[in-house]
Amino acid sequence: MSPAYEPVIGLEIHVQLKTNTKMFCGCELSFGDPPNTHTCPVCLGLPGALPVANARAVHYALLIGLALGCELAPRSIFHRKNYFYPDLPKGYQVSQYDVPICSGGRLGDVRIHRAHLEEDAAKLVHVGASGRIHGADESVVDFNRGGTPLVEIVTEPDVRSAAQAREWLTLLRETLRQLGVSDVNMEEGSLRCDANVSIRPAGSDRLGTKTELKNMNSFRYLERGVEAEIARQVALVEAGGQVEQETLHYDPVSGSLTPLRSKEEAHDYRYFPEPDLVPIVVDEAMVAAARAELPELPAQRAERYERELELSADSARQLAFRADLAAYFEQALQADGAHPQTLANWVTGELVARVGDGDPAASKVAPAALAKLVALLRAKTITPGAAKQVLDALVAEGGDPQAIVEAEGLGALGGGDELDELVQRALAADPDAVAKLKAGNMKAIGPIVGFVMRETKGRADGGEVTRLVREHLKL
Amino acid sequence: MSDAIELTAAQAAERIRDGELSARELFDAYRARAAADAGDLNAFTWVADAAPELPANGAPLAGVPLAVKDLFCTEGVPSQSGSKILEGYRPPYTATAVRRLADAGATLLGKTNQDEFAMGSSNENSAFGPVKNPWDRERVPGGSSGGSAAAVAAGLAPWALGTDTGGSIRQPAALCGIVGLKPTYGAISRYGMIAFASSLDQAGPFTRDVTDAALLLRHMVGRDPCDSTSLAYPGEIALPQGVDLRGLKLGVPQELTGDGIESGVREAFNATLALAEQLGASVETCSLPHAPHALSAYYLIAPAEASANLARFDGVRYGLRVDADDLLGMYTQTREAGFGAEVKRRIMLGTYALSSGYYDAYYGRAQQVRTKVAEDFRAAFERFDLLVTPTAPSVAFRLGEKLDDPLAMYLSDVCTVPMSLAGIPAISIPNGLSDGLPTGFQLCGPAFSENRLLDAAYVLEQALGFDGSEARA
Ligand SMILES: [Zn+2]
Numbered sequence: 017m018s019p020a021y022e023p024v025i026g027l028e029i030h031v032q033l034k035t036n037t038k039m040f041c042g043c044e045l046s047f048g049d050p051p052n053t054h055t056c057p058v059c060l061g062l063p064g065a066l067p068v069a070n071a072r073a074v075h076y077a078l079l080i081g082l083a084l085g086c087e088l089a090p091r092s093i094f095h096r097k098n099y100f101y102p103d104l105p106k107g108y109q110v111s112q113y114d115v116p117i118c119s120g121g122r123l124g125d126v127r128i129h130r131a132h133l134e135e136d137a138a139k140l141v142h143v144g145a146s147g148r149i150h151g152a153d154e155s156v157v158d159f160n161r162g163g164t165p166l167v168e169i170v171t172e173p174d175v176r177s178a179a180q181a182r183e184w185l186t187l188l189r190e191t192l193r194q195l196g197v198s199d200v201n202m203e204e205g206s207l208r209c210d211a212n213v214s215i216r217p218a219g220s221d222r223l224g225t226k227t228e229l230k231n232m233n234s235f236r237y238l239e240r241g242v243e244a245e246i247a248r249q250v251a252l253v254e255a256g257g258q259v260e261q262e263t264l265h266y267d268p269v270s271g272s273l274t275p276l277r278s279k280e281e282a283h284d285y286r287y288f289p290e291p292d293l294v295p296i297v298v299d300e301a302m303v304a305a306a307r308a309e310l311p312e313l314p315a316q317r318a319e320r321y322e323r324e325l326e327l328s329a330d331s332a333r334q335l336a337f338r339a340d341l342a343a344y345f346e347q348a349l350q351a352d353g354a355h356p357q358t359l360a361n362w363v364t365g366e367l368v369a370r371v372g373d374g375d376p377a378a379s380k381v382a383p384a385a386l387a388k389l390v391a392l393l394r395a396k397t398i399t400p401g402a403a404k405q406v407l408d409a410l411v412a413e414g415g416d417p418q419a420i421v422e423a424e425g426l427g428a429l430g431g432g433d434e435l436d437e438l439v440q441r442a443l444a445a446d447p448d449a450v451a452k453l454k455a456g457n458m459k460a461i462g463p464i465v466g467f468v469m470r471e472t473k474g475r476a477d478g479g480e481v482t483r484l485v486r487e488h489l490k491l
Numbered sequence: 492m493s494d495a496i497e498l499t500a501a502q503a504a505e506r507i508r509d510g511e512l513s514a515r516e517l518f519d520a521y522r523a524r525a526a527a528d529a530g531d532l533n534a535f536t537w538v539a540d541a542a543p544e545l546p547a548n549g550a551p552l553a554g555v556p557l558a559v560k561d562l563f564c565t566e567g568v569p570s571q572s573g574s575k576i577l578e579g580y581r582p583p584y585t586a587t588a589v590r591r592l593a594d595a596g597a598t599l600l601g602k603t604n605q606d607e608f609a610m611g612s613s614n615e616n617s618a619f620g621p622v623k624n625p626w627d628r629e630r631v632p633g634g635s636s637g638g639s640a641a642a643v644a645a646g647l648a649p650w651a652l653g654t655d656t657g658g659s660i661r662q663p664a665a666l667c668g669i670v671g672l673k674p675t676y677g678a679i680s681r682y683g684m685i686a687f688a689s690s691l692d693q694a695g696p697f698t699r700d701v702t703d704a705a706l707l708l709r710h711m712v713g714r715d716p717c718d719s720t721s722l723a724y725p726g727e728i729a730l731p732q733g734v735d736l737r738g739l740k741l742g743v744p745q746e747l748t749g750d751g752i753e754s755g756v757r758e759a760f761n762a763t764l765a766l767a768e769q770l771g772a773s774v775e776t777c778s779l780p781h782a783p784h785a786l787s788a789y790y791l792i793a794p795a796e797a798s799a800n801l802a803r804f805d806g807v808r809y810g811l812r813v814d815a816d817d818l819l820g821m822y823t824q825t826r827e828a829g830f831g832a833e834v835k836r837r838i839m840l841g842t843y844a845l846s847s848g849y850y851d852a853y854y855g856r857a858q859q860v861r862t863k864v865a866e867d868f869r870a871a872f873e874r875f876d877l878l879v880t881p882t883a884p885s886v887a888f889r890l891g892e893k894l895d896d897p898l899a900m901y902l903s904d905v906c907t908v909p910m911s912l913a914g915i916p917a918i919s920i921p922n923g924l925s926d927g928l929p930t931g932f933q934l935c936g937p938a939f940s941e942n943r944l945l946d947a948a949y950v951l952e953q954a955l956g957f958d959g960s961e962a963r964a
Contacts, residue, residue, distance in 0.1 A: 105808060
C-alpha cells in the first residue's frame, strides 16, 4: 500500500449464540440436521404466531457486554427491520436498533460501538449454475437456522490494517469461545465478519467514503478481502477516481470484489419498535449472575502473564488465546522452580507441534512431566536435542522424564573425559576443518560439533563441545 | 328446539349441567341454522360439518357452541382472515383464546366472516362477500367482526369471539343490537390471532347479554407464555350483579358526544344517561382534549403495524402464490392478486408512515398523540369511575353507502378508537332502536376494570330491557 494513504476499518461481527433454543421460539438449535426439522409456527412466520425472547440469549448478551466492557442498558427494546426475502419468513427481522442491550466498550486496541441481540435468517439454497438467487433454476429454504439467536458486535473504525483486523478478530473469537457463548466457527457461519473499509491521506482525521465487504468466511479471507479492497481504493483514488459507497461481495476463489446488485442494496428498512415484544429489562441480579460466570478473558490473561510471569508478549498471547493451553501451562507452572518463559516456549512450541489443536491435557504428557523435562533441560542435565527425544517418548507412552532419560541413556555428557576424547577424535578425523578453524573461520566448527553429536546421539552439550575445541586448538 | 335457541349461553350451559338440555341437540340446532345460513346473512365462512366431541360433564361451558372470527387460528380448520391470500389455509395450531374456551367446554360451531385482515367497519371488505345486518338485510352489520355480530344477533350462534383493534367488536355489536366487550390490552393472549395491528388487537366476546360476556371473558383472560404482551389478570372475572348505580360517577366526554352523532343515536344516548341518573349514578360532562386527534393517530399506527404484519404473506410458504419469472414478480403478483383494495390502501399508508424521512412526522407524532390520549383517560378516571359515549355515531348504514368514501367509513370508529389507543376496556350494550335499528351505549373504564364495567352494564341492561328477539326471527 502506498504510504500516502491510511486505511480505516470497522468490523461488524455476527455471533450465533450457543443457546439450547432459538431466539424467539422453543425450537432446538441444530447444525447439519435434515432441512426444516427444527421449525414451529413462530420461526416459520405462520399467521398469528408471536415471538417470546429467549432469557438465555439475553444472559449471553450480558456476558458478551461485560467481557467487552460495554455499558449494559437497564432497558432495551427490539425493532422490526422490514424487507422482503425468502429467508426472512415474517418479512422483517426482529433486531435491536436505537436502544441496544450493550453499548460502548473496548477489546484490546479496538473500541466497541455497540452489541445487540437479533435473530438469524433461514438458509437459502440456490439450485443452478450461478449459486446465487439471480439465475438460479430454483431456490429452497431451510428454516432450521432461521431464528437462531445472534449478537451483532459493531466496532468503532479503529482498525488500521488487514493484518490487525485478522489479529483482533482472533482475540474476539477467543474471548467469545472462553465465554462459552458460541461455537465461533467461521467456516460453519457461527462467527461472521463484515468489514467497513475506507482510506484517507495519512495524517488526516477525516473519514473517507466507506465500502462494506461481505462473505469473508475465514480469517484468511478476511485479511485477503480487506487487503484487496484497500488496494482497490488506493488505485482508484490515485487514478483520480472516487470511492463509491457500496456493498461488495468477496469471492475467495478468484479474490475478486463484486458489487451486490443495487436492488438488493437499496433498502429503506422502515425500522419501528416491535409491538409483539416487551422491553428487555436488565436488573442487578441478572448482571450479577453474568458477572459471576465471567472467566478470566484472553486479553486480561495475556496481560497478567506479561506482568506477573514476565513472558514475552508473543508467548503470553499464544497461551492466553487458547484456554486449553493456558490451563495446561498454569498447571505445569505449579511444579517447583518452573521457569515460566522456558515452560511457555515448550508448551507453545514443541508440545503444540506434537499434539496440534487438541487439548494437551488429553495427551499422555502430564503437565508435571513437561515441567520436569524443562527443569532437566534448564539444569543442563539433558541437551535440547535429548529433551525433544524425551518429549517424543512422553507423547507416545507417557511416563516420567527422569526415568526415560536414564533408561534411554540420554543424560547429557558433561565436561568429562568421554566428551574430551570424542572431541579429539573429531579433530583428528577432519584436518581440513581444523585448518580452517586455525585460519579464523569459525563456521568450520559445524562438522566437528556434528561429529560429536552423531557419536553421542545428541546428548552432548553444544556449548561444551565448542569450549573443548577452542581449548585444544588454542583459539 | 327453537326454545333452546332463545336461551342465553349461560342459561343453556346451566340446563345442560342440570340434565335438562342435551349439549348435542343444542349444537345440532345451532349447526343447522348456521349451515343453512338462516336469514341469508353470509355470516359464516366455515361451519362444522359434524357434531364435535363434547366436553366431559361438569365443564363450565358445558359444550355450548361457539362461533369464532375467521382470523383466529384453529387447527385443521380454515382460518383465512377474510382474505383471498389465505383462502383455504388451515393452520397447524389453535389460538390460545380459542383453546382456553375449548378447554372450558366450548365447542367450535364455525368460523365467521369478517373484513379482510380486520380492516373495515362494515364487513364489506371480505374476500368472501359482505355480511348483512339481521335487522335489515340492506344494511351492513358493522365491522370488522361483522360475521360474529350478525351470527349472534340472528341466533345462528349463542355467542361468538371477535377482535377489536379500533372498534371492531363494539361497533358491530352496537349495529346488530348485542353486547360486545373489548378487554384491557394484554388481558387475553393474542397468540394465534392473525394480526392486524399488534399493539391494538384484542380478542373479546359477542353475546346476547352482559352475563354471557362475563362468562366468556372469564375463561379467556390470563397470561400466556406464548404472548409476551399478555398479562396475568388481577383477580377473577365475576358474573355481573347489582340493582342500581348508586355512587357511580359517570363522565361524558364532550369530544366524543358532540357533532357527528346522528340525532336518533344521540336521543337514545341521552335517554340512557337520564336512566343512569335515576339508578343513582352521577353524570357529568368531562373532557378528553386529545381525543379529536385519536382517529388520525390510529390511522397511522394501525396501518404502520399492519404493513409489517402483512409482509409474511409473500407466496413463499403458505396461502396464495402467483408464479412469475423472478422473485420480485412473484411477490408483487401474489400480493396484487391476494389482497383487497382496503388492505392495499392501508399497507401503502403504513409503509409511507414508516418511511425514512417521514417516520418522525407521521408514526412518531402519532405515538405521541397516543400517549396524550392515554393520559387524558388517566386524568379523567381520577374524577370518574367510568366514561360513557354512544358506541357508533350512526345506526347501521346501507351496503355500499360508504364504500367509495374511506374517510366517512373511518369515522364509524370515532367513539371507539380512543379507548383502543389507551389500551383500556370498553363494552357496548344495546341501547334501544332508532328508526327500527339498534344503537349502542359504550362504557369504558381504567385498565383491568372489567368487573366494574360489567356490573354497570348489567344494571343498565336490566333497566333498559332491550329485546333483540326480532333479529332472531
Ligand atoms: Zn421455532
